[in-house]
Amino acid sequence: MAVGKLSRLALGRDAETRVDRAARRRGWRRVARNYNVRGGELDLVYRTADLLVVIEVRYRSRGDYGGAAASVTRAKQRRIILATRYLLAAHPEYADLAVRFDVVGVDRADTLNWIENAFYAE
Template identity: 45%
Template structure:
């Protein structure tokens, strides 16, 4: 896993690094039994939100996943980089995603952090409140 993380961190553009980090997080979650529903789900129009991964847990819970990568643990690490504004945009996009469904499933907001120590999956990292 360390080699793959280093490859993601060394990608030549920010977009490539982000895509590689999302792929690593996706593979990590799939190994844990989650199934991909959507990748890079975006609300239409300006000022909306974006969710890196929308997954379904084995118990049916819809899991909205934010992926964060940092090459260094300084400044609080990757998890600390998720601001209140970013959480609001994720919640906004999640509400938009859920509005398309006939019935509301249980859901939660997780974060997958990719740092030098390896991936860390923070379940129920924040709520919609």
């Protein structure tokens, strides 16, 4: 694996860890991390009192190419929604919960730009 690719993966994992800590400080219980299915992946999934929160984490070293939300294309949203449907099918205990899709941008300064309800399943 190329060094640049490896460092991007490490930066992404580190960003996910920072978001995970912030979500746990909110009192949320983690359900999944890096949940992979054919056609999609979920970075982080949490259970709150009445929600299943699916989080897409985006590390951005530079802001001149658009923010975190802009980097989650419609195609990426469809893959996240697909993976969420698989998760719900595999875990019927979450079927009665409302699902919220958040995007959290993490920048070089470790600032979290948390966008709740960043997109919706249709």
